[in-house]
Amino acid sequence: MTAANPGAIAIVQVDGPQVESVLEGLSGVQDWPEARLRFVRFADIDEGCAVVLRSGSEGLAQLMPHGGPRVVSRLIDALVDAGCVYGQAVDARRMYPEAETALEADMLRAMSQAASPAALDLLMEQPALWNEAVGAPVRREPILVRSRALRRLLEPATVVVVGAPNVGKSTLTNEMLGRTASVVADLPGTTRDWVAGLVELGSPDREIAVRWLDTPGFRSTDDPVERRAANLARQVIGEADVLIAMRDPDSTWLDNDLLPRAPDLWLLGKIDDGSLIGQGVRDDPLAISAAKGHQIEVLKRRVLELLDLDALQDELWAFSDRLVALLESNDLDGMRDYVGAKSS
Ligand SMILES: Nc1nc2c(ncn2[C@@H]2O[C@H](COP(=O)(O)OP(=O)(O)OP(=O)(O)O)[C@@H](O)[C@H]2O)c(=O)[nH]1
Ligand SMILES: [Mg+2]
Known part of the structure; x- marks a missing residue:
């Protein structure tokens, strides 16, 4: 969740069923009631604020160390040692509970990470375009080829x-x-x-x-x-x-x-x-x-x-790994589900 550039404070989000025990192991502090912001030491790495936003099976905690890349990477290593899984594996629907469909959640995540401003307009069109597209047979190959070029709007x-x-x-x-x-x-x-x-x-x-x-x-x-x-x-x-x-x-x-x-x-x-x-x-x-x-x-x-990026128009874009996988496997039901298409 940390900004792409080095910042004063980073936010490292941990989600899953045992966020309290992860925080306890890292900080030595035992009591983690929901929504209480605590100032703690993160092992021998740094000190900063931490909070459990939600406990239970869908637990969610945030750690706020200093934003230097070295501190953040050591903290992530410590979390991985404590059994956490790092990375994009986190379901976007958890990060964006306001999203109505899985596609919309992935769209919001892509918008937050896109390198190019031009990606934003195009991403916003995707829910409507895909909703329309899944009503008829989709020509997969041209979309996959085009999407590889468009990916450069997310990662430069x-x-x-x-x-x-x-x-x-x-x-x-x-x-x-x-x-x-x-x-x-x-x-x-x-x-x-x-x-x-x-x-x-x-x-x-x-x-x-x-x-x-x-x-x-x-x-x-x-x-x-x-x-x-x-x-x-x-x-x-x-x-x-x-x-x-x-x-x-x-x-x-x-x-x-x-x-x-x-x-x-x-x-x-x-x-x-x-x-x-x-x-x-x-x-x-x-x-x-x-x-x-x-x-x-x-x-x-x-x-x-x-780069094949000279003529952008409102076009179908398999912008998420999930969309690419669904297209590649020709999983039409999975696609309708992901897109949130009304079943007819
Ligand atoms: N007249 C003119 N001079 C230029 C132009 N571009 C670069 N120069 C000059 O050419 C010289 C070399 O420019 P650099 O940009 O350092 O060349 P470089 O290819 O990076 O050189 P190296 O880093 O040594 O490989 C400098 O004196 C520049 O001012 C140009 O468009 N017109
Ligand atoms: Mg030079």
Whole structure:
């Protein structure tokens, strides 16, 4: 339940039949009447507030340690040692008792976790769309394919920029991030580590977040620091959903064997006079100027196209693991139940 960023106070929720004994084991305090907020020590980890909100077979407790990631992760480890199960396994209907259907509960959970604002409108449409859809035979395969692309609205896609040193990768990353995240210098080999940030693509009313990664420039070198940087870059390229190759008018493309996979989009940087445009392929790269901001909107659009997120409409989205499983197994009764369709 903790906010995605490090916060002052985290909330760790425990639910199940024995929340009191879990709290007792962790804090040494024995008496846990419902709704009494107590200030306790959480083993040797931290101190903070804890409360049992509901006892009994559907017990619910909340622990409020300091929000540092290390504290939270140690507390979770201690809870797991005490027999708790961590993770998304928790039924969303327990988290959102106000939801009328299982689908609606999962929708609320997805909305609370979505990386992209554009996910919200689309998620809100899902109860009505699915209710309508389960009345007739559903064409499963296209929905599953589409849903894999749309999943990137919940967990952001990763975009990685690679290229020789000094071609302007960090300048482009800074332009995308709208702040100075990467060190820019007229000195090849400036970036020694990868730098990442969330970039909003899409239109103002349909913002789509992607993780944008700058990498150190590659080249054949004996310098151990640069070599280490290149190895790091190769690691993050493996995670890329979109791989962008970049060069400038004075340099050539990276050797293909330096990269673990082929790029999806080819950029020619430092075209400040806007004299070229280009298609974005190797022989005809998309010409941009990060310094002047030329073609940056085109670049954003191309990335969204590659992710298949450029044209969102009100469409069926198997946004939860449960929906995907029901579709894959073609369980129509289970689907109607999940969607809460009125039986006819
Ligand atoms: N004229 C012009 N100069 C640019 C542009 N983009 C980057 N530069 C300049 O090119 C130089 C290198 O830019 P960086 O962004 O540091 O290049 P890089 O690819 O990150 O370099 P490494 O981190 O060393 O691999 C700097 O002097 C930038 O100011 C551009 O669009 N136009
Ligand atoms: Mg750089």
